[in-house]
Amino acid sequence: MRAARCEEYGGPEQVVVREVPAPEVTPGHVLVDVAAAAVNFPDLLFIADRYQVSVGLPFTPGSEFSGTVAAVGEGVVGFAPGDRVHGSVVTGAMAEQVLAPARSIAPVPAGLSMVEAAAFRVTYLTAYHALVTAGAVEPGQWVVVLGAAGGVGTACVDVATRLGARVIAAASSPERLQVATKLGAEAGIDYVAEDLKTRIKEITGGAGADLVVDPVGDRWAEPALRAIRWGGRFVTIGFAGGEIPRIPLNLVLLKNVTVRGLELRTWVERLPEENARAREGLAQLVADGMRPLVSEVHELDDVATALRRVAERIPTAKVVISIGAEEKQ
Known part of the structure; x- marks a missing residue:
């Protein structure tokens, strides 16, 4: 072959x-x-x-x-x-x-x-677990998706909006943000040209994000974490930006933030019931028109x-x- x-x-x-x-x-x-x-x-x-x-x-x-x-x-x-x-x-x-x-x-x-x-399978199962299994997203909550025009990023925007979340897409150019907007993102941040933390706070009326999904890492992880509301969640799923960030844990402590890691290979092996529920949820979204x-x-x-x-x-x-x-x- x-x-x-x-x-x-x-x-x-x-x-x-x-x-x-x-x-x-x-x-x-x-x-x-x-x-x-x-x-x-x-x-x-x-x-x-x-x-x-x-x-x-x-x-x-x-x-x-x-x-x-x-x-x-x-x-x-x-x-x-x-x-x-x-x-x-x-x-x-x-x-x-x-x-x-x-x-x-x-x-x-x-x-x-x-x-x-x-x-x-990989991107949408990752997105569903990040948003639902790890992120416990609820309708109406603010979800920030970093790298929102990439494969996992577009899946996260797509699934989150279909679940009723309010999505803030963050990407490296206005052209890439247009992709997320077409998928239903309510707002966009060009994190190369704009201050990520400040813009998240502005868009959410000062409250901060309920959930950040991060497949990028690098220098954007910390400002996104700083823009999470008290008691919010941060899910890390990769480091496409190149560098693995080092997060000051005092931010996690003071804001009572839940930080979860998601590596799909081990989740599939170790969490069969959660994976079955995720596949069922995704199948319903596909039946409703998601592609x-x-x-x-x-x-x-x-x-x-x-x-x-x-x-x-x-x-x-x-x-x-x-x-x-x-x-x-």
């Missing part, structure tokens, strides 16, 4: 397309013919060997995929060859076939194309370009790699 391969740690240019052996079906796993795979920021960290865990060389990048079940391993129930599924793995999705634990895949929600389904925003679709041979564009923060929503034939709806 054809697969993207990282043979040396480094940048996106290290990723090439090779012929590699197809995975063998093992107990508890499902073999999927991949239709599409999404590009996520952690893919770049794995390629650079900068993620929290290291993956040995060579490997196939990609965590998020959609496709059709080709075979099921011993002990797997609920899936059969031909089923339309989407799912996630640590690495391995950017290939014509992927072997995934049965717990890590789910049926494609009715109404989603394969490209949309590939862009859905992931996809800004670019690249062919597998163009995978290095797709990765480079995400590394340079050019896209304004999810980037997807088309690998197999798109199933007609």
Whole structure:
């Protein structure tokens, strides 16, 4: 089968397309013919060997995929060859076939194309957990989303507005803020040109944010935390800005702020009941018309370009790699 391969740690240019052996079906796993795979920021960290865990060389990048079940391993129930599924793995999705634990895949929600389904599971499951499971968001509350034009950011804006929250989108340019506005954000902050803390306070009438969802980190985490109301919540889900922030804990103490970390890989492994509820909630939102925003679709041979564009923060929503034939709806 054809697969993207990282043979040396480094940048996106290290990723090439090779012929590699197809995975063998093992107990508890499902073999999927991949239709599409999404590009996520952690893919770049794995390629650079900068993620929290290291993956040995060579490997196939990609965590998020959609496709059709080709075979099921011993002990797997609920899936059969031909089923339309989407799912996630640590690495391995950017290939014509992927072997995934049965717990890590789910049926494609009715109404989603394969490209949309590939862009859905990781970002939208992350967004739902950040907002609901960790963030305990309620209708009418102020939610600040940092990096609001990225893959996870757009998902957070989309889900939050559909749950009735009042969203303040924060991004690095007016053009990127327009993306969040179209998804329902009530206000926007260009955090390169504006003071993030001051603007959050102004928009909320001085009260501060009820919840901050932060996939960016870097120098924007602390001012966002300072703009949270007493008793608010801060959920950290990544560091796309580059630097891991060091937060003064006296801010957490004095404002009685709840800080939660969300790393989806371990949440899926350790919180099966919460994940089931999140999937049910997302399926209902899809039934009500929610669709992931996809800004670019690249062919597998163009995978290095797709990765480079995400590394340079050019896209304004999810980037997807088309690998197999798109199933007609």
